[in-house]
Structure formats: C-alpha cells, structure tokens
Amino acid sequence: MTIHAALPDAGWAFTDDAGPAVTRLLDALPVRPRLLGLGEPVHGEELFLRVRNRLLRHLVEHEGYRSIALESDCLAGLAVDAYVAGGPGTLDDVMAHGVSHGWGAFAGNRELVAWMREHNQGRPDGDRLRFYGFDAPTEMMYAASPRHALAEVRDHVAAWGDPGQLPDDAALIEDLAGGDDRWTDEAAAMDPSRSVGSSPEAVRLRLLADDLQALLSAQAPRLLAAAPEEDRWRARLHARAAAGLLRYHAVMAAASPSRYARLMITRDTMMAENLLAIEAREADRGPTLVFAHNAHLQREEGHWQADYLNQALTWWTAGAIAAADLGARYAFVATAVGAMRHRGLGAPAADTFEGVLSTLPDDRYLLDGRRLAAALHAAGVEPVRRADNTDDHGYFPRDPAHVAASDGILFLRDVPADKD
Known part of the structure; x- marks a missing residue:
C-alpha cells in the first residue's frame, strides 16, 4: 500500500x-x-x-x-472569566482589557466569549464554563510591573489570614515598585541597561514575593476555612505572577548571550x-x-x-x-x-x-x-x-x-x- x-x-x-x-x-x-x-x-x-x-x-x-485556557495574560483573564460568569460590563470592554496581545479584536475570540456567557446563563456555578488566560503578564516588547500582583496577595492575607504575620508594611510594595512605567519601558526589551530588573528595589521585591508565597502556604489551613475558593485562587495566581514577573525582569536586565533564550524559558515556565x-x-x-x-x-x-x-x-x-x-x-x-x-x-x-x-x-x-x-x-x-x-x-x-x-x-x- x-x-x-x-x-x-x-x-x-x-x-x-x-x-x-x-x-x-x-x-x-x-x-x-x-x-x-x-x-x-x-x-x-x-x-x-x-x-x-x-x-x-x-x-x-x-x-x-468545563473550561478553556488561552495564550493570554493570566491576570487580565480574570475579567473575562467574571464576564462569562454573568458579571457586569460590555463585550467590547472585556475584549479590549481582558485578552492580551491585541487578540481581543479578533472575531473568533469575541464569538468565544459571547458564547461562553450565553451558555452559562441559568447554570449553577459548578457547571458553568470558566475562562483562563495562562500566559505571563507580558507583551511582545515589555513585561508588566509586579506591583498590582504583590498588593493583591498582601491584601488577601490581610483580609482572610493572620495579618500579624505579614512581612512588611503595605506601603513598602508601592515604594519599592514605583511607577508602572519604570517596568514597561519597551526599550528594555533590546537593551538590558534600560531594565529595572536588577535594581536594589527589584531584588527586595523578589524576596518579598517569596515571603508572600510562603505565607500563603503557611496559612493554607486558615485561608481554606475562611476565604472563598475564588479568592484563594486569585491570591495564588497573583503570587505566581508576581514571582514570575520578577524573574522575567531580572533576566531582561542581564547582559548575557543567552538572554533571549532565558526569556523564552522564563515565560514558558510561567505558562x-x-x-x-x-x-x-x-x-x-x-x-x-x-x-x-x-x-x-x-x-x-x-x-x-x-x-x-x-x-x-x-x-x-x-x-x-x-x-x-x-x-x-x-x-x-x-x-x-x-x-x-x-x-x-x-x-x-x-x-x-x-x-x-x-x-x-x-x-x-x-x-x-x-x-x-x-x-x-x-x-x-x-x-x-x-x-x-x-x-x-x-x-x-x-x-x-x-x-x-x-x-x-x-x-x-x-x-x-x-x-x-
């Protein structure tokens, strides 16, 4: 044959x-x-x-x-999931801000989100469709600031856990991270000297991200008993994103022949x-x-x-x-x-x-x-x-x-x- x-x-x-x-x-x-x-x-x-x-x-x-995961910003995807669950907002808004890389403009992606929302109407939470982004919070030429993700984790522990175990004052995250535009400078994609990823502030934030991840594990029994599952999911997602972003920014700041390969590795590991x-x-x-x-x-x-x-x-x-x-x-x-x-x-x-x-x-x-x-x-x-x-x-x-x-x-x- x-x-x-x-x-x-x-x-x-x-x-x-x-x-x-x-x-x-x-x-x-x-x-x-x-x-x-x-x-x-x-x-x-x-x-x-x-x-x-x-x-x-x-x-x-x-x-x-009961779920789909797209190559799109994992944090932005939370807004899409809330929308398909029946939350407020418009399709135009959620596609513009909830799907990264500009892919919210594609008709096929709009049809997907609209169909998921329609499908979920009248269904119990356990049977509804969930939308996930599983990509890192990065774009082609920049990566997001870790500020929002770190603050989300800290706020979760303060609300549902033992706030007395929080490692630092809430203002520290804001002080160390500074303005988001420091992190999203597109010139840093090609020029490591423009990246803030190896700055003393970024190094301290990496330690803080590690402390917060460890705190989520240490307080898991308390959080399991007190916090809604959705809140616990969001906190762990933000903790992963913060740690991954800080690793990514550190690689961006490294003037190494393997820099671009390491960026690929870091992103796919986060995925x-x-x-x-x-x-x-x-x-x-x-x-x-x-x-x-x-x-x-x-x-x-x-x-x-x-x-x-x-x-x-x-x-x-x-x-x-x-x-x-x-x-x-x-x-x-x-x-x-x-x-x-x-x-x-x-x-x-x-x-x-x-x-x-x-x-x-x-x-x-x-x-x-x-x-x-x-x-x-x-x-x-x-x-x-x-x-x-x-x-x-x-x-x-x-x-x-x-x-x-x-x-x-x-x-x-x-x-x-x-x-x-």
Missing part, C-alpha cells in the same frame, strides 16, 4: 461537525487527557479560532469539558505553572481545552532560528513541562497548514510534511499522530521540514521528526484570508 492510500486510515475527515473525528481521537488515546492542547502554527488567523470554537462546543456538550494549577483546580469539574501556538504546547524542546536577533533559541516549552508532570493526562494536537497565500505561503512542496498531507482526500483532516508516524515509516516516506518562507517570522512548520510526539495533527489544506 502506498503512503497516499494509507494516510486516510491514520485519521478522520474534520468536517463542520467536528464531533466524530474528535471523539475518535480521544478514544484512541491511552487515557482521556485532563489538558487537551490545540496548537496553531501562526497567530492571527480567524480560521484557527473558529475551528477551536467548534471544537470547544463539542467537548463541552459531549466530553464534559506551565499556570496550566498545572488550572488542571488541579478543574480536577473535579472536567478537562480543559488549551489553545496557543504550537511552539508553546508541543512536547519536544522548542527551537527557533530568530534571524532578527541573529540567534538560534532553544527552550523547554510549556507543553513539555506540563507533560513531564501530567504524563498521558496531557495531550497535544498540532495544527499544520498547506497554503496561506495571503501571508506568502504557497502550496507546499511534495516532499515536505505538509506536501504529503496535501494528498489526503479531504481539505481538513484530523490524524492520530502515532498512526501517522507508523504509516510514514511503513511506507518508507521521510518528509522534510518545510522552509519558513512566509511574510511572518511567527510561522513554525511542524517538524516531521516529531510527528509521533503529537497526539493529533489537524491538517488544513488552505487558510483563506480573514474568513472561514
């Missing part, structure tokens, strides 16, 4: 009714995952968002999923910490769909030839770190694409991974990664990795050497411009 004849047997057509293909893939896994990662090969395409939305609806209605915390929180409610770039969710080590930095970056991804803890309870579906002509990506060459997948009989196909790898091996086919020749350096072709490390491959033959 040729590889072209064997490929369809490695998966299922992925139609507008995504349910049958998704359920068959989940049935093929050794265990049902607690975190199901769906990756995209590049940001900014509405098609990926709409496919994700259809997938989530099926998972909610048929597989018991993984958030994913593991989400999995633990949702354990009694249902699994979580996670949506982000393939490069953050893949199980293997990340590699990026960042030509504009004149560096090759290597780091362990959030997915790899989470999988090291969760094992088979973490599953990853990578999205691969044929053509994105509006971004300079034409039809793939026949000998590439995407070129081989383009011989499938349907335009959209969901493949079992292990079965696909076995079919390629049995046919003696060794696809080459596609060149990154788009107009966007954020496109990462799937490496055929790691097909078996993907639980699933979602192949989309053509990605049109701004429409599904």
